[in-house]
Each structure stands twice: as structure tokens, then as C-alpha cells.
Amino acid sequence: MVKRLRLISTAKRVGVVTRPYPFRPTEVPEEFRGKPIIDGEKCTGCGSCRNVCTPNAIEIEDDLEKGVRRVKIFYGRCIFCGRCSDICPEEAIKLTKEFELASKTREDLYQVIELKMVKCKICGKPFTTERSLKKTLKSVPEELHEQLYICPDCREKSTAYIESYTKRR
């Protein structure tokens, strides 16, 4: 009996440990890796995050009819490793501290980014995004700029033709 009374005094000294979480917000540690967000203004659609993503949560698909490249991230499969934010050359992906990701539907767990694509001058097939083309134009001398508006398949054919022509001569 006396022992139990002692327990009351110790319980009073310790106080309440329980966090009032769902009713009041909690703090997260400084280096917490939460929901990754792609900045649509910066993304060029290069696909390096897709290559490095372990569970293939980031997918890239080309819609040839609309001429749009879609970068999709599915949070349901993401393991929050942070490799995409490490590798991104434009620093477009950042991990936030958001952890309240529970949802009732699967569709809400997606983030989609649509980027316009450039059409090939010869065959008219969209092959790369406008932003990544702008970026490569800066690092290439001006004489070769016309070559960049041609898709890799057509470029291969045209260069093969030139080579065979020069060999014949």
C-alpha cells in the first residue's frame, strides 16, 4: 500500500510525457528527410533523377501526340533516400520536412510536371524539352546550332551520308 502511494509522488514529479500530437503540431529534427518536391520552374526534364531513383518512384514519359514530357513522382513508392536531390543538376528537387502524407486515394500521392518538347526539323518528331535545348545551346559554338534542332536518329543518318560522300571522293 505504501509502495503504491510512493508511486503517485514519483508520477507527479515526472509529469506527463505524452505528446499531444494530432491536436497540436510537433517539431521534426533538422536533418529530417520528408516529401521531395520538384520545382517546376527549374526542372529541364533531363532524367538524371529517374536514373538514380532506387524504387523507380520517379518516372518520365513522352507524350508524342501533345508534344509534352511528363515527370511523375509517386510518393507511395518513394523511400525518401534523397539521391534525386543530390544528383539534380538544376537543384530543382528538394526534400521538405513534410511527413503528413497519408491520403485516402492513390491519385493524391502524385506530383506531375509537364514540359514542352521541341520538334525535329526533318521528321517532325518531338525529341527533347525546350529548356534542356536552351541549356545545351549555351555550351555549343554557333556554327553547330542548326544540328541541335535535329533529332538524334536524323542526325545519325545525315552524318552517315556526309561521311560516305567524303569517302567516295
Place this chain on the structure above:
Amino acid sequence: MLYRKSIWVFHLNTGGCNACDIEILDVITPYHDVERLGIKLVASPRHADMILMTGPVTREVLPKAVEAVLAVPEPKVIIAVGSCACGGGIWYDAYPTIGGVESFLKIMEEEYSVKVKAIYVPGCPPKPESIIYGIALALDMVKQKIKRQVYEEK
């Protein structure tokens, strides 16, 4: 609101790595103390209102998981905890798993004609707070924060 009384939960591991299971244990400790919301872990699915599912549903465990879900009284709700249960995780296209809760729901509907509702709690493993948030979302205590975001280049 789905439930009027406090809910009892059955914990079902379908081939996970036990990280999510340890986080579920954290939720019951006095620090997070989920019993103040009336939530309690029970030993049998027949006593349970909800199922906390972890793991990517391996082929070996599939018939047992189906049996456990069939034993739960209506309405059947699965809370998929962790990225394995939500979308298959890193085993989403591997041969020994069926790829998470979504294909499990399909199997339940097509072969057993049982409709099961699912709530997704992503994270690898999810924080104890985010598991509490997921259960609170099922009870309509909090609002859903995440939405499908679409960005279109102008």
C-alpha cells in the same frame, strides 16, 4: 464518420522488413500513447475494426493475408503503412511480391467480391506521428493535406 466508438486494430505483417512494425510499437508507448484516442492492438482479426498492413504482400503470405482480411467484420479498412504496403516499395515489380496493397485490393474484389477501403501512409519507415495522422485521417479527425499537384509549362 466511419466509426462511432473507439477502434481496435489488427497488425498484419505481409513480408516487411520489420522497420514499420517497430514504428507501430512506438505508437503504443506512453510517449505517443495512441490509446488516448481509443485505439488498441488486438490479437485476432475477428475482434478488429481496421487492419494495419505492412510489407509488400509476398506470394507466400497472400492466402493467409486474404483469410485474415475476410475475417474482419464490415466495413473493411486497411491502413497501408510504409512504402512497401503503399506501392510495393523497391520490390514493386519483383517476382516474389504482388506489389503492395493496390493489387491486393484488386484480388479481393475480383476473386472474393469483397470491397476493401485503403488508406495510404507513405514513408520508409513512416514516423510514429505520421502513422497516428493516418489513423486520425481514417477517423476524420484531421483534414487531408496532400493533393495531386500538376505543373504545366506556359
